[in-house]
Amino acid sequence: MEEDEFIGEKTFQRCCAEFIKHSxxxxxxxxxxxxxxxxxxxxxxxxxxxxxxxxxxxxGTSTHGQTCLPMEEAxxxxxxxxxxIEAPEASQVIKYEYHVLYSCSYQVPVLYFRASFLDGxxxxxxxxxxxxxECYKTRLLQGPxxxxxxxxxxxxxxxxxxxxxxxxxEFMTPVLKNxxxxxxxxxxxxxxxSIVGPVVGLNLPLSYAKATSQDQRNVD
Amino acid sequence: xxxxxQSVFQLPPSSAAGGEGLTEVSPEITTxxPPSSAAxxxxxxxxxxxxxxKIDILLKAVGDTPIMKTKKWAVERTRTIQGLIDxxxxxxxxxxxxxxxxxxxxxFAPSPDQEVGTLYECFGxxxxxxxxxxxxxxxx
Numbered sequence: 363m364e365e366d367e368f369i370g371e372k373t374f375q376r377c378c379a380e381f382i383k384h385s386x387x388x389x390x391x392x393x394x395x396x397x398x399x400x401x402x403x404x405x406x407x408x409x410x411x412x413x414x415x416x417x418x419x420x421x422g423t424s425t426h427g428q429t430c431l432p433m434e435e436a437x438x439x440x441x442x443x444x445x446x447i448e449a450p451e452a453s454q455v456i457k458y459e460y461h462v463l464y465s466c467s468y469q470v471p472v473l474y475f476r477a478s479f480l481d482g483x484x485x486x487x488x489x490x491x492x493x494x495x496e497c498y499k500t501r502l503l504q505g506p507x508x509x510x511x512x513x514x515x516x517x518x519x520x521x522x523x524x525x526x527x528x529x530x531x532e533f534m535t536p537v538l539k540n541x542x543x544x545x546x547x548x549x550x551x552x553x554x555x556s557i558v559g560p561v562v563g564l565n566l567p568l569s570y571a572k573a574t575s576q577d578q579r580n581v582d
Numbered sequence: 583x584x585x586x587x588q589s590v591f592q593l594p595p596s597s598a599a600g601g602e603g604l605t606e607v608s609p610e611i612t613t614x615x616p617p618s619s620a621a622x623x624x625x626x627x628x629x630x631x632x633x634x635x636k637i638d639i640l641l642k643a644v645g646d647t648p649i650m651k652t653k654k655w656a657v658e659r660t661r662t663i664q665g666l667i668d669x670x671x672x673x674x675x676x677x678x679x680x681x682x683x684x685x686x687x688x689x690f691a692p693s694p695d696q697e698v699g700t701l702y703e704c705f706g707x708x709x710x711x712x713x714x715x716x717x718x719x720x721x722x
Contacts, residue, residue, distance in 0.1 A: 536645030571690030
């Protein structure tokens, strides 16, 4: 990195390209999406997850082929068929989207994310909190508005949650300084995403760490 | 989110009272001040091996982070990164507002649920796993 802790947009794009190259090798489904005029763009990943909620019985509300009985009658009939489960698979699949954009003002990457059910209902900030890893919860809950905010996506113009970038340099600087000291190439995006990703449920496979090493060997 | 949406955050049970389950390996330690609950077995040589339950970890400080008096630890393979982070934070007496990060290859932070045994298999060499740790006020 020719600059100090910050990265320029060109470096950002190059690091993303390397990152995506490895993603393709391991089928991790990150892709680059250029903006309309192709001058810039962002990295994007979508993944689906089933939210593990207890099955809920909705007598009388389901339109399944099973017998649907109002609550009173269900009470009288001791049959398992009375317990109607409302399509748990469809209603509890959550679509997570993670976008990595470059912030010109902070000169660092920024993680945008959102989640919604398959019917389009977005997850609330509260839902998102519940998915935050235990080790980050205490800190984030103390001042959630300092770290996760809701903002308009700069390219898509839609509301996303954002992990605020103002502290990025605080944790990236030691890593970068250390790597410069030992003359080692570090993919800024890989390092950064490995740190911020788990906070919002995005865990990078370990092979990304090795990919960086391999790049170094090729460079030599 | 973590692979299991229900996110069961439980450290594996450990014989040590505090649950850290780390054993000192380095023989040159004179009077370390580990947390009272750490299992200390000075003088016991535990050769690292693939079939062993514990692996050797060498901890190195990055940046302005305090250096641990004891750098070499024998750790159960099932210990998670989060467990290790908690241990180091206690050992270094970090305050609550300070965050600690652990890196492999000096640049990649494994997710908190990652087990050190897996990391050893992927990144270990010369019978040990080198991990760098760094404190930060990132979300303080």
